[in-house]
């Protein structure tokens with residue numbers, strides 16, 4: 202019987218795996234631009250992936266790399282392609298695959314610090330740095346999550362515990378008046394989803410009207426709060442969005458924070474898309490007031506270009522986070538360690554992966570200036586795209602462009618024509634853009650979240666859009682929008 206552990210690689214297999222991984226990474230990077238943006242999905246291959254039994258005798262290292270190469274990669278979306286401009290989804294930074302490999306090797310369980318001392322401090326260093334971007338101080342704390350949706354769910358859980366101290370024991374099964382949550386019509390679905398999961402009920406979520414720039418109307422918010430109080434309901438939380446998912450509109454967080462202070466409401470900021478634009482000198486001012494929030498959700502897997510998944514919840518008073526989540530008998534009786542934290546006391550998970558390593562590694566390897574430059578780069582490209590759309594008589598902007606989401610329409614075209622143009626752009630391999638719906642009108646949305654995109658990529662997209670607009674509406678150039 203060999204001494205080789207059953208599931209370890211021997212020396213030769215490790216060398217093969219190293220070589221094949223390094224070839225894969227190099228080839229992927231070199232061929233990114235020529236890859237199809239959207240895979241020409243091979244249904245036969247995918248059906249076989251589903252039905253193939255797992256072999257009793259494995260296919261080995263070379264075999265598995267071959268399968269990845271032949272079956273997985275060709276049927277995967279090229280998210281890092283420079284003209285992948287759909288959704289808020291960017292390519293991972295260059296150090297990420299290596300940091301992920303180290304994290305998988307160390308396999309730290311980031312639940313309590315004795316199991317993962319360095320990881321506990323690294324997570325704290327990352328969340329402290331993120332909190333510092335908004336002026337959060339010593340009292341603040343945070344935890345990395347699977348994304349912005351989970352960060353918002355955990356934030357609203359924390360807000361509920363803060364509002365109803367007996368929530369842990371009694372849930373919402375009390376005779377107290379229904380709690381009401383306020384957000385805007387442009388808020389992300391994750392707010393409704395969190396309200397549904399937490400048992401608040403989506404009927405108790407008010408979607409406040411927005412102004413002509415798609416920002417929450419503070420007067421309408423105040424009016425809704427007044428109406429709910431008059432009807433015997435209990436307003437408890439406002440979710441503001443600096444950087445809405447469709448148009449990137451930035452809610453007036455400072456004015457909303459004034460309302461929350463006056464009305465004694467928890468202010469949560471959904472900064473999943475927008476918050477990290479605070480890194481840019483050009484737009485930082487728009488984020489004034491975010492640091493006044495009780496909690497902030499943001500996404501390193503968006504504007505810090507971390508690979509999925511890396512979201513983050515920050516809470517201004519971290520004892521409230523522990524109040525919601527700490528079930529360990531020690532937490533509330535033992536002094537908090539000034540260095541190491543037990544992250545199981547800050548969120549719903551016990552076993553947790555070492556997400557912080559990929560964020561920390563990138564900040565250390567590239568330095569913060571590189572991230573400022575990457576964020577500025579995306580803002581400049583979005584501005585270029587918006588300027589070119591405005592200058593083209595065939596096209597029109599559907600909304601101002603404060604960040605990097607650009608919503609546009611072909612003048613004179615209807616919903617079906619916009620859908621057809623999106624399909625053409627994909628088919629011919631020009632770009633992957635997404636649909637946009639604003640004020641009930643259908644259009645096209647490009648969101649620049651890619652540090653690889655160049656001005657030439659943007660120009661190519663606009664040139665094709667103009668050409669397709671002329672084909673779509675030959676008589677409609679410069680005509681009135683429907």
Ligand SMILES: Cc1ncc(COP(=O)(O)O)c(C=O)c1O
Nearest residue numbers: 289348349350389445446473474
């Ligand atoms: C404003 C906003 N909130 C929440 C989310 C959801 O974030 P995640 O996909 O990380 O859960 C997004 C995603 O784009 C978003 O733009």
